[in-house]
Amino acid sequence: MSAALLGRVPGPVMVAAGCGGTGRELLPYAGPAGLDGLDLVTRSITLDARSGGPGPRVVEVPGGLVNAVGLPNPGLEHFLATELPWLVRAGARVFVSVAGATMGEYADLARRLSRAPGVAGLEVNVGAPDEAGAGLFEVREPYHAASVIAAVRREFPADRPVLAKLRPDVSRIVEGARACHEAGATAVVVGNAVPAAFRDGRPGGLSGPAIASVALRCVVEVHRALPDVPTIGCGGVHDVASARAFLDAGARGVQVGTALLHDPTTVTRLRAALLPVDPPTPEETP
């Protein structure tokens, strides 16, 4: 499939899924432009509301966070009625992260979101660190992920992007990226949190600076093997240098997640540094 048919690759700076609250919580830190033009991936939306997992959901470890939040979200209905219209009105380019327990759920989500005004694109969560625990469709094999992407693609307009968010597993990432791209993914997001465990053995995902070099290696491998597949780096991006490392490795953009929990202004600062658009306004020109 030609890239032109799959929608524009967003970026270069996006808010990663699950780290932007409902979007409203970012507004105080977004500067005078607010969320206008911000590429924002929502937290994963499921068909039915989910209250999320028990506490502690997020625990600090050296260099990062282990989390098992359990995808709390109000369900598609409520999201479409309240959160999405707010984000659209605020000017954000909304990429809805979708998660489902079955292929049918992914297809339903894609179909209904294709009709919702203001959805810029979708991100398909096909690399959650603990799918079984989160009650999600298991995508152990790349072809499972690809069939989910294909199911979403069938229901979503070809001119809008569908991103596939993969697990940053260097031994499988090239295969996964190839399969998802062939199934119609506009770009692959590399990647999700790394499968990890809390001290008591409970499964979770590790995120933050600790996984930056793991995610970077995955981007490097994908770019080397599949130079035509657009990648978006995600993992430990917290400043201009860490973002540039992904861009220099061939990524078309980066997503910022855990860094927002540490400093909610991170995306605003990175956009100011990396966005090629918007020349300085006259007041700011010395």
Add this chain to the structure above:
Amino acid sequence: MPEERGTPAGPVHVEGEVVATKRVGAYRHLTLSAPGIPERFRAGGFVAVTVAGHVARRALWIHRVRASSAFGPTLDVVVEVRGSGTAWLAAQPVGTRIAVTGPLGRPFALPKDAVSCLLVGEGYAAAPLFPLAERLRERGCAVSLVVSAPDEAHLLSALEARRSARSVTVLTADGSVGQRGGVADHVDDLVRRSDADVVYAAGPAAVLRSAAGAAERAGAWSQVAVECPTPCGTGLCHGCPLPVVGEDGVDRVVRACTEGPVVRGDRVRWDALIPPRDPA
């Protein structure tokens, strides 16, 4: 509660600086210059601060604000050392720069009329009750304050409290000062004696539960400041689940940092609330 006109709203993220540090009993009181936060502060609000070398932030109750000082607007926080992050904070000398976000969370709701209020706090987490007492007194409320702790060293600011409260009751588990016992032992009696219309509580979950229960038995309203570990403090991570019953009677899990930390005591599903753990 309506927004006060002309008051800037919403949190800000600023580079603060330690301008004073003082050990008081078992705690470390830090004064931070934090432009923008004191003027937005309402009692019950908190700040999230960055700790060097740590990804998660530390949430600290605001104990006092000064709109102006030699250092500009400042705020006071009370730190109890419970792990490496709070140990770092407590060790910082004057001049250390610290990123501060706040004021965060939903503050205490203030009564419209000059009613009788009982304020119940335990340990360092009693901090938000002191600015609350001042605001209530300004509104003409009769304020009774209960300060509780395991021992004298962990009693927060009981002496200062006498300025804004009509009566102050001190409870220590070991009986070293004031009455012996904990909040659960005395709260029903205290609610009755103060003839409280509203009970405000701040402290560990068990203390909040006792206070909320006593309020309900006495037919009073309660407002509790729930302390959960809040990895970000800003509502972004959904990492601080607080089980509540919504106004529609439906069970929900909300974010302690955003829909809380102050909620009505009768709305908390106490059995489902995980006891707060020590921060790392």
